[in-house]
Amino acid sequence: MRRFFPLIWITLAATVLMFTSCGGVKTKNQYASQDSLALSYANNFKVVKDARGYDCHVVTQKKDKKVDDHFRLTFRDSISDVSMSSSEMEIPIPCKRIICLSSTQLTYFFALDYIDPIVGTNSSRRLFHKGMTQRINSGKVKRVGKQGNFNLELIASLQPDVIFVSPFKRGGYASLKQLGIPLIPMAAYSEETPLGRAEWVKFISLFIGKEKEATVQFDQIAKEYNRLTQLTKEVKERPTVFSGKLRSGIWYVPGGNSFYAHYFRDAGAEYVFKDQYTGARPLDFETVYAKCLDADYWRLLLPEPVGYNRQMLIKEDERYGDFDAFNRDHVFMCNIRSKPFYEENAMKPHIVLSDYIHIFHPELIPEYKPYFYEPLPNE
Amino acid sequence: MNSRRVSLGTVIIIIGTLVLMTLLFIANLVYGSISIPVDQVGKALFGLPVDKKVWELIVIKTRLPQTMVAMGAGMGLGISGLLMQTMFRNPLAGPSVLGISSGASLGVALVILVADQCFEIVFSTVGFWGDFAVILASLLGAFVVLFTVLYVSKHLEGTLGVLIMGVMFGYLTNAVVSVLKFYSTEESIQSYVMWGLGSFSRLNLTQATRFCIGMVVGSFSTLFFSKSLDLLSLGDRYAQNLGLNVDRTRRAIIFLAGVLTAVVTAFCGPVIFVGVAVPHISKLILRTSRHTLLIAECCLMGGLVTLFCCLISRMPGSESTLPINSVTAFIGAPIIISIIWKKRRM
Numbered sequence: 272m273r274r275f276f277p278l279i280w281i282t283l284a285a286t287v288l289m290f291t292s293c294g295g296v297k298t299k300n301q302y303a304s305q306d307s308l309a310l311s312y313a314n315n316f317k318v319v320k321d322a323r324g325y326d327c328h329v330v331t332q333k334k335d336k337k338v339d340d341h342f343r344l345t346f347r348d349s350i351s352d353v354s355m356s357s358s359e360m361e362i363p364i365p366c367k368r369i370i371c372l373s374s375t376q377l378t379y380f381f382a383l384d385y386i387d388p389i390v391g392t393n394s395s396r397r398l399f400h401k402g403m404t405q406r407i408n409s410g411k412v413k414r415v416g417k418q419g420n421f422n423l424e425l426i427a428s429l430q431p432d433v434i435f436v437s438p439f440k441r442g443g444y445a446s447l448k449q450l451g452i453p454l455i456p457m458a459a460y461s462e463e464t465p466l467g468r469a470e471w472v473k474f475i476s477l478f479i480g481k482e483k484e485a486t487v488q489f490d491q492i493a494k495e496y497n498r499l500t501q502l503t504k505e506v507k508e509r510p511t512v513f514s515g516k517l518r519s520g521i522w523y524v525p526g527g528n529s530f531y532a533h534y535f536r537d538a539g540a541e542y543v544f545k546d547q548y549t550g551a552r553p554l555d556f557e558t559v560y561a562k563c564l565d566a567d568y569w570r571l572l573l574p575e576p577v578g579y580n581r582q583m584l585i586k587e588d589e590r591y592g593d594f595d596a597f598n599r600d601h602v603f604m605c606n607i608r609s610k611p612f613y614e615e616n617a618m619k620p621h622i623v624l625s626d627y628i629h630i631f632h633p634e635l636i637p638e639y640k641p642y643f644y645e646p647l648p649n650e
Numbered sequence: 651m652n653s654r655r656v657s658l659g660t661v662i663i664i665i666g667t668l669v670l671m672t673l674l675f676i677a678n679l680v681y682g683s684i685s686i687p688v689d690q691v692g693k694a695l696f697g698l699p700v701d702k703k704v705w706e707l708i709v710i711k712t713r714l715p716q717t718m719v720a721m722g723a724g725m726g727l728g729i730s731g732l733l734m735q736t737m738f739r740n741p742l743a744g745p746s747v748l749g750i751s752s753g754a755s756l757g758v759a760l761v762i763l764v765a766d767q768c769f770e771i772v773f774s775t776v777g778f779w780g781d782f783a784v785i786l787a788s789l790l791g792a793f794v795v796l797f798t799v800l801y802v803s804k805h806l807e808g809t810l811g812v813l814i815m816g817v818m819f820g821y822l823t824n825a826v827v828s829v830l831k832f833y834s835t836e837e838s839i840q841s842y843v844m845w846g847l848g849s850f851s852r853l854n855l856t857q858a859t860r861f862c863i864g865m866v867v868g869s870f871s872t873l874f875f876s877k878s879l880d881l882l883s884l885g886d887r888y889a890q891n892l893g894l895n896v897d898r899t900r901r902a903i904i905f906l907a908g909v910l911t912a913v914v915t916a917f918c919g920p921v922i923f924v925g926v927a928v929p930h931i932s933k934l935i936l937r938t939s940r941h942t943l944l945i946a947e948c949c950l951m952g953g954l955v956t957l958f959c960c961l962i963s964r965m966p967g968s969e970s971t972l973p974i975n976s977v978t979a980f981i982g983a984p985i986i987i988s989i990i991w992k993k994r995r996m
């Protein structure tokens with residue numbers, strides 16, 4: 272028996288090491304005040320313009336350190352014959368051939384109504400955009416594989432000027448780099464505010480010569496978004512809201528300082544979790560149970576079969592029936608199988624916000640018809 | 651052999667294990683992310699009025715089912731591991747050695763990943779039918795492998811062929827699953843990965859009660875095989891000379907161990923290490939080869955180990971949770987390392 276005790280202690284000590292929770296930490300604007308390209312909300316890129324083009328910096332958080340990617344965009348008509356230095360990539364713009372490795376990057380091209388330069392994407396699954404679907408089906412746009420399993424030969428044969436990559440995903444980038452194609456990290460998803468994420472349209476616009484259109488469009492979005500937040504500023508009743516549901520016994524909860532929490536606050540609601548986390552973290556069901564049982568609203572954003580309803584939700588876990596929000600018919604959802612959420616939401620923050628306001632405070636925008644979110648149907 | 655008297659020390663160890671397991675059972679009900687006073691936990695369990703409604707819901711609908719499933723799964727896996735180790739006379743054999751867990755995994759992969767391809771269904775979100783399909787596929791996959799192994803064992807001499815078959819099934823399964831993963835969406839892959847991490851919290855109170863009773867009864871029913879197992883551990887020839895029908899016994903044992911593994915895998919996912927580690931801990935403590943005692947100790951020790959892992963995985967006092975397999979690996983791996991280290995000196 273005594274021989275067995277060391278094993279228990281080893282196990283306990285090892286397990287104690289695991290008692291750390293993960294989650295993002297709020298970042299400060301790295302580029303305050305010196306932007307030549309006026310940025311009001313986005314924190315993770317900076318652009319300095321000169322006569323020949325743009326100097327771009329994209330900041331991404333990798334583990335505990337910030338990585339600053341620097342590259343140079345040069346107008347095609349002013350490209351010099353001087354060879355590029357190893358520390359600086361010179362990319363001719365406007366780009367004629369672009370590969371996007373995430374449908375969330377396509378959002379900005381769709382918003383600018385200019386998809387002609389796109390020659391490759393990772394997947395066409397659940398793509399709603401008719402023009403892009405047609406181009407994929409006709410072979411004008413190729414599917415180049417996903418993280419870790421890229422079809423390198425196909426990518427090389429497409430001869431793209433740039434490849435937009437997600438810095439938050441792992442795998443396969445080293446082999447892409449070998450091809451000598453500039454990889455542009457799209458860090459829009461690390462922005463903590465909806466308008467910060469939308470402002471990345473200005474970044475994309477530089478590559479395709481649509482800077483003016485992007486600025487005009489973003490200004491309209493920001494104006495409408497800010498008008499809506501003014502509406503909710505004075506509301507006295509702030510309903511409480513929580514988000515998500517169990518996946519294999521774990522509930523991934525967006526942090527109190529996350530992108531989603533910002534939306535809830537701007538929509539005049541109070542998010543149940545008031546921590547400083549910017550990312551989502553896995554929580555034990557009983558924690559969620561205790562904190563959300565009496566919450567007023569429950570938001571779901573999931574891929575569900577078409578026709579998903581209350582009965583299907585309660586069949587997943589009978590404990591859902593204990594939530595007040597469920598019993599009061601205050602569950603609302605966006606079904607990404609029937610709504611183009613991922614390919615549109617980044618550039619429609621005012622629409623997402625309107626949807627939320629319509630749910631939390633319908634009296635503020637009585638005429639509004641929700642676009643992404645809808646009440647969970649009874650049948 | 652069975653006429654030997656059981657020493658007082660052995661009885662004390664078995665009773666001690668039972669007491670410890672019971673204490674851990676209670677600890678699992680008392681401790682969790684949310685702090686609930688012990689008297690309130692007691693009131694909730696006995697149906698008395700509780701100060702806060704949410705406490706009652708947490709104890710009855712979350713902690714109690716999870717605790718019962720953990721105990722039942724531990725018993726089933728511990729016994730399954732003991733049967734495998736005795737039959738193959740291999741200290742590192744476990745419930746997954748026959749490829750039964752792999753079969754279950756393949757069944758689940760086919761449901762989660764292929765359904766996504768063909769019918770655009772993400773099973774993590776289909777709820778009851780999704781769970782039902784996953785459980786059914788897991789059972790079917792496990793039983794297909796189990797009956798294949800039984801068939802093979804009928805036509806193969808000894809246990810080595812069966813052992814290699816199981817390992818090969820594992821490789822084949824991984825190959826098929828990796829192809830399926832390659833063509834699946836991120837959501838489906840995540841669902842499959844999550845299933846593979848194991849969980850004791852997938853069943854509601856009614857299902858958990860049935861599961862727990864089934865596993866306790868199933869595990870202790872192996873006591874009927876204790877004499878046959880004693881004979882088998884002496885070697886096939888000895889056992890045959892002493893009048894044991896070795897082939898039939900072996901098939902019955904494979905079937906029993908397979909059913910226990912299949913059911914646990916279907917409802918909890920492939921829980922690792924418990925089946926390998928528990929028989930060792932039991933043998934280490936009891937220092938006996940008598941299977942009547944080993945089976946009793948393995949049942950209780952299996953329950954004890956998984957209840958301990960379950961408690962650790964829920965990280966009492968913290969809001970977070972850990973996947974059960976990460977904790978069972980921390981328990982199981984040191985034990986297996988110590989066995990290999992010990993063998994070095996033999």
